[in-house]
Each structure stands twice: as C-alpha cells, then as structure tokens.
Amino acid sequence: MPDVFELSLTVREDQIDALGHVGNLVYLQWAVDAAVAHSAAQGWDETAYFHLGAGFVVRSHQIEYLRPARLADAIVVRTWVATFRPASSLRRYKIVRRADGLLLAQAATDWAFVKLATLTPTRIPPEVRDAFVLVPDE
DSSP: OOSSEEEEEEOOGGGBOTTSSBOHHHHHHHHHHHHHHHHHHTTOOHHHHHHHTEEEEEEEEEEEEOSOOOTTOEEEEEEEEEEEETTEEEEEEEEEETTTOOEEEEEEEEEEEEETTTOOBOOOOHHHHTTSOBOOOO
C-alpha cells in the first residue's frame, strides 16, 4: 500500500487558458482525480463506497499556485492522507512537472465522510481508515 500515490498525466490543449497555461480549475480537477484514483487503488472505488452506503465529499479545498504548467508538460500529482478525524480526512497534494521535478502547485482538501442517502456526517469505519497509510505533515 503506497504512502504517497502518484497520478501521471500530460497537459492537453483543452486545459490551456487564455493566458497560455493550464487554467486554475484544472489543477483542482487533477487533485480530485488523484484522490479518487488513490482511493480506488486501495480498494475503495465508487462501487465499494456505494455498497458501504457512505463515502467522502469535499468540504473545502485550498490550493497554492506556484508556477505554470504548459501544453504537453508531463505532470505528476502526488497525494496522501495526512489525518483522519472521526468523520473527516485531510488529504494533501503536490503537483510537479516530471521533466525537472519543479513544484507547480500544492493543495489540501478536507473531505467529509457522509451517509450517501442523507449526506449527513458519519464516522469513518475502520476498514476505510485501515486502507490508507497516514503521512503526517513535516
């Protein structure tokens, strides 16, 4: 089970904004995509959460844009779970350019764990917690 999950991608033309670099919302989508892929890799895909009757929803995002990504750049989105609380989890991200390892953005998402039928908070069960290795802040 990886402590830090990596999602590799390449910047597409439809992700470039009027300023000639990747648009801000694309970085956010990359973060969510990496979180979902990490969860699925740990055995918790959409179907597993559906059968459990509970899953994660975004409570808040924080992102700091440091440098632009450009068309055809190879990108790596690194993500990990930093903390678990009874009904929520903090996940962190670093988005880097593969060619030189340059940090392009860093982000965090506070994920709430909710009952799918009511969208009300519920405790994260041990089987979900145990699927992830916590990587505490440095």
